[in-house]
Amino acid sequence: MSPAETYDVVVVGGGSAGIAAAVGAARNGARTLLVERYGFLGGSATNASVLSYCGLFAQGTAIEPVVGGVGAELLDQLGRLGLDRRPIRSASGNLIVMLDPEILKLALDRLVGSSGAELRLHASLVGAATDGRRITGVTIQDHAGPCDIRARAFVDASGEGDLAALTGALVPAEAIAPGRHLQPASYPIRIGGVAPDVAFSKAVMSAAVAAYNATARFPIHRLSGGVGARLPVSGDLWWLVADLETDGVSAASLTAAELQGREMAFGLVEALRAGAPGFDKAHIVSTGPQVGIRQSRRVAARESLSGAAAEQGLTRDDGIGRGGWPVEIHHGPGRIEFRNIGGKGYFDVPFGSLRAGNTDNLWLGGRLIGCDDIAFASVRVMGTAFATGHAAGLAAALQAAGTDDVAVGLLRSALSRQGAIL
Template sequence: MHFDVVVVGGGSAGVAAAIGAANSGVRTILIEKNPYFGGAATHSSVLTVCGLFAQQEPLLQVVGGVANQFLDTLQRLGAYPGPFRNPGSGNVIVPLDAEATKYALDQCVVQAGVTPRLHCNVTNVVISDGSIQAVQCFDHSGSFEIEAAAFVDASGEGDLTSLAGGKVRFGDDEGQVQAATLVMRIGGVPADASLSRQAFADAVHLAKAAGDTVLTKEKGMAVRLPGSGHILAMFADEVVNGLDSASLTKAEMSARNQAWHYLDVFRSHMPGFEQAYLVQTGPSIGVRETRHVKGHYTLTGEDALNGVRHEDVVARGGWPVEIHQPGQPAVYRQIKDRAYYDIPLRSLDVEGIENLWSAGRIIDCDPVAFASSRVMGTSFGTGHAAGVAAGLYAAIKHADIRDVQEELRRQGAYI
């Protein structure tokens, strides 16, 4: 097959990249291994989009473009209740409905003229003179190649970059990664039941004091989802190498064991949870971190925390630094003035491979900046930028920053 742009990975970054490229006027294919788009939102039930809004008052949206198309589609489906500010932390999220999210992303992709290819795995690349010529793919019918002029790695794991021989690192400078969490969806809880963080912590503490050694985290997060009223609970932490199937297998089975223990604890010690039941786990454990791609500029924690501006800005980061260590409550560090920082194109442009851009949680950043930029809302922004850069390169064999910025603005991005 022949396309202008190939995007690998159909999470928020990949969907935004594919739509951004297609809206630039080039033929684009979006490859995803799962049976639906959405990445962590739909496959790990992380049904809270972080990073579309800064945390300041009054409310400030910092990611637009494709993200706005997605929100508009949700709204038409009656599935966008608007942003929600956590009364405790003050952080602003957008809660999602899983099925509406799947359908909305389908609609956005199709309406942009993107060719979707689900159930498809990239197994290798064809590279020549420092450029990718094609990706080799596999589905149940066998192997095939897709040729293109430009490519976007939105795989979440840096798979395409790694296969192409690009520079990557695993985790932080010491090879450590943030904790992975298996999300639980809980039903049967009345609307007036308290979701106090301290009440959850007290319940888990009682269970641990009684001898339950399975549970990892006392202070997790729980939010009520729109529509269904289900509780989204993030407690079951695991240490996992998200690139390794053996490690993932062990972690997911262990986390499912935790989930059932947590359910018993909540039933026993949380008022209103007496008839609670487990609607779903996962399906996949929520892996926060694996590979990082080497670009032409490493976004730093100082950039993020100080709200630094860059001349080659192509996206904005508005989520605070959020660090997850296994079994520990999340540690937050706010951006200056609870505003936002700029993400430069240099951090998306993959070093050593002329026609490849990265998007989402794999962009070039240090561990502190990563703890902010990895979230789904910001990934909409970096994905959109990577897709536009790839689209322009495919059209004219050059992605000048001014042209990229102009096209992003034309498509409604906030930069």
């Protein structure tokens, strides 16, 4: 093994949160490494075809951005690459920005490249070393073998909490009540071969689901037809219909979900071809690349944002970012509930939710921040992940610069200097 490399900040995971963390930290002068297991950035957007950014705007009738900084910069970068980044109203009435995955990958390469952060794709976090309440280094693995990396501060933006799991920072299993809510995974698909003027509605999809379910080994639970839209650039149909139960972390459980998802996707498109007018040439353009995981491990943070605070639209002096997406609870396959955000249509995410409870130099972003299951149903979206990741990366950079007990006032000033909306 080669001698350990040294950075100020290591960010694990190149999804929305990790990208914002790495860019924010590097722009603050920290020598930053961003580690991503796939060959491209984007997280769920690109690795699971989650092709709409939610949470960039306050809930309500006005178009009011709640995420600035790195998230806003990315929208500008997407616009420069020719993507129409104006928000549209989703079927739920909330504002979303539709994405093209290939444009997004390039935009993210350029955004991270311009920040000065070093990027290591095809590199997976596989180990961590600790000393008391601190992480001293991590081990990443590529085809060449393992590589040790030392740093002063770390951000877990892996979605599945891989770094927190290695350092014992997870919510302990005994604290998780039996039957605790775990949002199901979904299998997004892109369908091509359907002319732009062909109507694509819940009624069309519900009929196809019914036809598929009549003989299916793995029935689709979203009988209402699920949610979907036309994608920009390609005009393909994007559909999130197949909900799946998986723990999101073990190969055995993930394998079962992938196999079921593919069966469902092909069976559904076959039913569309057979029964829906204008769908006779419909075909699957792509699945995945992997099943979309909404929720798996949770980390014990210093503070847990409550669902009540999100639903009341509570703002606070130690807020480090805003959430504006409604609480969108997936109770189980096919069972979805929306709850509105009160107040001004957004709430503040508290500083304490970014920091691991028992590890002093571990910061959390995206779907790993401290929150209960109801707040999770809002903060998990990618717009909010940009905001929380940005704050986590900057906090890590400030800590690495010598301020071990990072003051929230200092962090808020640094975030404001980088354009974050607080």
